[in-house]
Amino acid sequence: MKTSLLITEAPTQADLDVLGQGLTGFNERATGLPGWELRPFAALLRDEGRNTIGGAIGSSYYGWLAIDLLWLPESLRGTGLGRQIMELTEKEARARGCTGIRLDTFSFQARGFYEKCGFSVFGTLPDHPPGHTRYWLAKRFD
Incomplete structure (x- = not known):
């Protein structure tokens, strides 16, 4: 089979599907866990107009909830809202049966x-980035 390599900033959905399905299949065989x-x-x-002004987003899979983004406007930091978001996130992770x-x-x-x-x-x-770490x-529920 002849192959070629390329770099792109615009992979197609089909490209993403091939890699995602391939890795998922490999992981299923290696772990015995479904997809x-x-x-x-x-x-x-949200504010009073129901506009999103902050929060956390992510996903759960393989028994863990991963937070991809968490953000609050500077004017709301230190008000306890961040901790409330984390408490709500933990409650949801536990409800989903996550390990952490x-x-x-x-x-x-x-x-x-x-x-x-x-978290540890x-x-x-x-x-x-350069000059930073x-x-x-993770926070494991034991």
Whole structure:
């Protein structure tokens, strides 16, 4: 079979499907667990006009809830809303039967906040971005 490699900033849905289905099939065979069973998640903070102004988004799969993004406007930080979002997220993760929650943050973001919420660092990547560190944190429900 003749092959070729290319770089693109615009993979098609078919491209994404081939890789996703291939990896999912491999993972199923390796773990004995069914597919990703990916379930989206959002804990949204809305204003009186029902406009989303902050919150957390992510998904659960393989028994963990992953927070991909968490954001609050600066004017609402320190008001307890961040902790409420994290508590709601944990409640949902437990309701889904998750083992825990994982997320990542940068050294100039909210590592201390997550640690106050019971998360522990399990990985670091220095100089990502240059001059800063990226941290991976998890909170396991035991």
